[in-house]
Amino acid sequence: MSTAVAQKRGLAATIWDYLTTVDHKKIALLYLYSGGFFFLIGGLEAMLIRIQLMKPDNNFISAGLYNEMITMHGTTMIFLAAMPLIFALMNAVVPLQIGARDVAFPFLNSLGFWLFFFGGILLNVSWFTGGAPDAGWTNYAPLSTTSPGHGVDYYVMGLQISGAGTLIAGINFLVTIINMRAPGMTYMRMPLFTWSTFVTSALILFAFPALTVGLFLMMFDRMFGSAFFDVALGGNVIIWEHLFWIFGHPEVYILILPLFGAFSDIFSTFSRKRLFGYSAMVFATVLIGFLGFMVWAHHMFTVGMGPIANSIFAVATMAIAVPTGIKIFNWLFTMWGGQIKMTSAMLWSVAFIPSFTIGGMTGVMLAAAAADFQYHDTYFVVGHFHYVIVGGVVFGIFAGLHYWWPKMFGKVLNEKLGKLAFWPFFIGFHLTFFIQHFLGLMGMPRRYWVFLEGQGLETGNLISTIGAFFMAIGTVIFLINIVYTAIKEPKVGGDPWDARTLEWSIPSPPPHYNFVQTPLVRGLDPLWVEKMDGKKGMTPAEPLGDIHMPNGSILPFMMSLGMFIAGFGFIYQVDNSSWLIAVFIGMGITLGSMLTRSLKDDLGHHIHKEELEADIKKGVGK
Amino acid sequence: MSHDDVLNPKQMPHDPEKATLEGKNKFLGFWFFLGGETVLFASLFGTYLALNGSTQGENTPENLFGLELVFIMTMLLLTSSLTSVYAMYHMKNHDFGKMQLWLVITVALGLAFLGFEIYEFYHYIHEYDFTFRSSAFGSAFYTLVGFHGGHVLFGLCWITALIIRNQKRGLNLYNAPKYYTASLYWHFIDVVWVFIFTVVYLMGKVG
Amino acid sequence: MADHTGSKPVHQAEYERKQHREEMKQQVISFVMMILFTFVAFGMVMAGVDSFFVIPVLLLLAIVQVVFQLYYFMHMKNKGHDMPALMMYGGAAVALLTIITFTTIIWW
Ligand code: HEM
Numbered sequence: 001m002s003t004a005v006a007q008k009r010g011l012a013a014t015i016w017d018y019l020t021t022v023d024h025k026k027i028a029l030l031y032l033y034s035g036g037f038f039f040l041i042g043g044l045e046a047m048l049i050r051i052q053l054m055k056p057d058n059n060f061i062s063a064g065l066y067n068e069m070i071t072m073h074g075t076t077m078i079f080l081a082a083m084p085l086i087f088a089l090m091n092a093v094v095p096l097q098i099g100a101r102d103v104a105f106p107f108l109n110s111l112g113f114w115l116f117f118f119g120g121i122l123l124n125v126s127w128f129t130g131g132a133p134d135a136g137w138t139n140y141a142p143l144s145t146t147s148p149g150h151g152v153d154y155y156v157m158g159l160q161i162s163g164a165g166t167l168i169a170g171i172n173f174l175v176t177i178i179n180m181r182a183p184g185m186t187y188m189r190m191p192l193f194t195w196s197t198f199v200t201s202a203l204i205l206f207a208f209p210a211l212t213v214g215l216f217l218m219m220f221d222r223m224f225g226s227a228f229f230d231v232a233l234g235g236n237v238i239i240w241e242h243l244f245w246i247f248g249h250p251e252v253y254i255l256i257l258p259l260f261g262a263f264s265d266i267f268s269t270f271s272r273k274r275l276f277g278y279s280a281m282v283f284a285t286v287l288i289g290f291l292g293f294m295v296w297a298h299h300m301f302t303v304g305m306g307p308i309a310n311s312i313f314a315v316a317t318m319a320i321a322v323p324t325g326i327k328i329f330n331w332l333f334t335m336w337g338g339q340i341k342m343t344s345a346m347l348w349s350v351a352f353i354p355s356f357t358i359g360g361m362t363g364v365m366l367a368a369a370a371a372d373f374q375y376h377d378t379y380f381v382v383g384h385f386h387y388v389i390v391g392g393v394v395f396g397i398f399a400g401l402h403y404w405w406p407k408m409f410g411k412v413l414n415e416k417l418g419k420l421a422f423w424p425f426f427i428g429f430h431l432t433f434f435i436q437h438f439l440g441l442m443g444m445p446r447r448y449w450v451f452l453e454g455q456g457l458e459t460g461n462l463i464s465t466i467g468a469f470f471m472a473i474g475t476v477i478f479l480i481n482i483v484y485t486a487i488k489e490p491k492v493g494g495d496p497w498d499a500r501t502l503e504w505s506i507p508s509p510p511p512h513y514n515f516v517q518t519p520l521v522r523g524l525d526p527l528w529v530e531k532m533d534g535k536k537g538m539t540p541a542e543p544l545g546d547i548h549m550p551n552g553s554i555l556p557f558m559m560s561l562g563m564f565i566a567g568f569g570f571i572y573q574v575d576n577s578s579w580l581i582a583v584f585i586g587m588g589i590t591l592g593s594m595l596t597r598s599l600k601d602d603l604g605h606h607i608h609k610e611e612l613e614a615d616i617k618k619g620v621g622k
Numbered sequence: 623m624s625h626d627d628v629l630n631p632k633q634m635p636h637d638p639e640k641a642t643l644e645g646k647n648k649f650l651g652f653w654f655f656l657g658g659e660t661v662l663f664a665s666l667f668g669t670y671l672a673l674n675g676s677t678q679g680e681n682t683p684e685n686l687f688g689l690e691l692v693f694i695m696t697m698l699l700l701t702s703s704l705t706s707v708y709a710m711y712h713m714k715n716h717d718f719g720k721m722q723l724w725l726v727i728t729v730a731l732g733l734a735f736l737g738f739e740i741y742e743f744y745h746y747i748h749e750y751d752f753t754f755r756s757s758a759f760g761s762a763f764y765t766l767v768g769f770h771g772g773h774v775l776f777g778l779c780w781i782t783a784l785i786i787r788n789q790k791r792g793l794n795l796y797n798a799p800k801y802y803t804a805s806l807y808w809h810f811i812d813v814v815w816v817f818i819f820t821v822v823y824l825m826g827k828v829g
Numbered sequence: 830m831a832d833h834t835g836s837k838p839v840h841q842a843e844y845e846r847k848q849h850r851e852e853m854k855q856q857v858i859s860f861v862m863m864i865l866f867t868f869v870a871f872g873m874v875m876a877g878v879d880s881f882f883v884i885p886v887l888l889l890l891a892i893v894q895v896v897f898q899l900y901y902f903m904h905m906k907n908k909g910h911d912m913p914a915l916m917m918y919g920g921a922a923v924a925l926l927t928i929i930t931f932t933t934i935i936w937w
């Protein structure tokens with residue numbers, strides 16, 4: 001039963017394999033491809049925004065389309081590009097880093113992906129059905145509740161579906177990290193990427209339900225006539241803002257923490273030193289996660305919460321800079337005195353430090369509530385969050401992809417092209433966003449369709465647009481690199497970087513059961529410990545024996561498809577109640593699949609010792 | 623452990639729900655899910671508390687709510703929590719028949735609760751013309767209490783499916799974690815209800 | 830680990846059953862307490878006790894009841910529940926912040 005599907009390798013078989021896979025490594029690839037796809041779409045939207053703002057009074061795209069563009073750019077980049085790309089890295093790496101054969105819930109892992117995927121598709125279908133959402137990625141009421149057409153409905157349903165997927169993924173990683181660690185892999189021996197995945201997953205668990213509720217209320221108001229945000233019936237629009245930011249601020253840390261972890265692993269590998277201040281790093285990660293929940297109202301300083309609330313949230317916000325600073329210093333000290341190798345992964349990581357630090361600094365400026373009355377809703381804020389999100393998250397994703405590419409695909413990305421992609425992107429990034437701080441201070445508001453002539457904003461905006469083109473060039477070179485590497489670069493072994501952690505002790509890419517024998521972990525940086533003892537690889541913690549693996553299933557795909565169909569039903573039943581049929585069909589498919597899952601036993605299968613021995617002969621085990 | 627062991631009802635260790643790795647994972651994952659549900663319901667409660675004054679007329683909590691009905695519903699749900707405890711007690715003693723029986727009682731009590739809740743909503747809509755759309759308070763009330771009711775409904779379907787699916791084959795290490803998590807879910811529903819009857823009904827009556 | 834030899838020794842099973850009975854007794858006691866608290870809560874409201882006093886007491890009774898439910902009915906007092914407790918407290922902390930927010934810094 002186990003390998004029957006994998007034998008025939010026709011295109012149809014491959015597609016079926018990916019539709020039904022529960023293997024975390026394949027799910028990582030699915031996240032990577034779809035996240036990459038949405039990243040390109042979001043990038044295209046960004047370019048259109050920047051072209052519109054290239055010169056004063058421009059009329060490149062219409063005002064309405066512009067609103068759709070900024071809304072979809074933000075929403076796509078956060079929910080459909082950054083999140084899945086991060087999940088791609090987590091899925092590819094975390095089980096390997098802790099010495100596990102799979103995640104705790106392989107079935108749910110696949111469900112999480114497909115929910116995200118169908119949610120993202122649903123959101124983007126809106127382009128073709130009469131207009132995308134246009135109330136900003138923050139979707140504030142009453143702008144959103146009164147937005148005509150169905151754009152905002154797509155926002156609500158798309159994010160609800162993909163948000164459910166994210167929540168599932170978060171729980172999965174929490175349990176995986178707690179229950180699936182190899183013998184000897186204590187909490188304080190986990191690599192920083194695993195640690196940050198753990199904290200991030202906890203943030204997902206507590207932050208996403210607030211978004212879920214917010215989206216439900218929005219859905220009820222727009223589609224079923226409730227009055228949560230309808231002031232005429234006693235509603236209150238500030239409820240949305242609070243719910244959105246109770247979710248939203250933890251969300252920005254959900255985005256950055258995993259990459260903090262990736263940077264930590266990369267710095268230590270390419271400096272050939274153990275991470276400086278490991279326990280302080282762990283502590284800082286947890287502290288950031290904790291504080292991340294107490295600051296959301298800094299997005300609402302100008303709402304009128306009163307001076308006491310503003311002061312509390314200002315102080316709490318500034319406090320986050322402390323653990324963040326601890327991290328910056330630890331990275332610097334990790335490199336200090338190390339044998340630094342400037343690979344592409346390292347280049348992105350080193351560039352991250354000053355870039356992100358600038359973003360943190362402007363963050364603290366924004367956190368001063370009184371000053372924020374000036375900054376709020378200007379390009380200064382746009383500058384701030386792009387410094388942290390591009391300079392932190394996007395740089396981190398590039399660094400992580402360069403670093404773990406060999407583990408995922410068995411080939412090192414071409415180094416020359418890697419650096420060639422870095423420089424235009426890096427220069428373009430600073431060109432685009434540094435100047436935006438000053439545009440903001442000069443009074444240019446964010447989200448405006450045009451700016452006027454003769455207010456001194458022309459040069460800054462032109463520079464910003466030029467920078468954006470540089471970033472686009474960098475991205476294209478990175479894509480070329482992927483193709484080039486796939487065609488031209490040679491296969492590499494399990495440990496191309498002479499690295500330190502468990503994922504590098506097995507072949508690249510790993511066999512689908514990851515570890516022939518579960519490894520015994522004897523310290524922090526377990527592979528390095530063995531190397532220092534003169535050993536070639538890990539010592540096994542168990543004799544060679546049968547391995548239990550989960551079965552693939554099409555049900556996660558079906559459940560998500562059902563939600564997708566029901567999504568359309570919910571959106572259009574407002575116009576015509578016969579669309580309720582779509583709701584029933586969709587929910588029927590979803591609930592039917594859930595029932596099937598519940599009633600049909602699925603005990604997984606075993607890979608027998610003989611098969612493993614055959615694999616070892618082919619060179620898998622070492 | 624081979625598949626036969628997992629499905630063999632005679633192989634019953636001390637904590638059958640946590641005897642396999644799958645069971646341990648389910649146990650932990652489900653608890654975490656409940657941690658998330660806590661935030662979900664807190665958001666609904668928060669919304670309700672922010673809007674329970676926005677009644678737009680006579681349909682205020684004080685005028686609407688009748689405590690007798692809520693008291694009966696509370697007793698039903700609290701008791702159903704105890705009956706599911708009994709079910710888990712018999713699971714630990716490997717007495718499958720009694721476990722199923724107590725779960726059937728749990729489902730019956732849950733159904734009665736749900737029946738009263740539907741009656742209550744019906745009553746408000748038809749006697750008072752108090753609906754989901756009539757005021758922000760109406761929206762918040764039906765959403766909060768309805769979300770809880772939806773959880774009750776889902777729990778009932780889940781437990782019923784388990785009872786029917788396993789009736790013939792008895793308890794084993796594969797379905798024990800499923801029973802256990804279903805019972806956790808049921809208790810959590812009761813936890814939420816405790817806050818609903820306190821915050822929505824009792825405090826609503828006090829004004 | 831499941832023992833592969835079949836049923837376990839008689840005295841072991843006896844001991845476990847006794848333990849379970851002991852725990853069941855605690856659970857029944859907590860159930861009685863919960864019912865009692867519910868009576869007190871409803872009774873106070875029906876008797877029309879002053880709201881300034883009754884609201885904090887109602888909340889306190891609810892919290893104690895929920896603690897019974899979590900620690901006894903859901904076994905959070907037993908060992909092996911550190912992580913569940915951590916995440917429930919995490920959820921409760923965020924929940925508390927949320928509730929405070931929605932009762933203070935929302936527009937009225
Ligand atoms: C030292 C740490 C940070 C501080 C003190 C800080 C502070 C702030 C403040 C006060 C605002 C609100 C500005 C306004 O709207 O007037 C803001 C906006 C924002 N921040 Fe940060 N921030 C920090 C780090 C981060 C990080 C790490 C990220 C993401 C990875 C991030 C993403 C954002 C985003 C997306 C917005 C704008 C949201 C919007 O209105 O659309 N920030 N930040």
Ligand SMILES: [Cu+2]
Nearest residue numbers: 249296298299
């Ligand atoms: Cu923030």
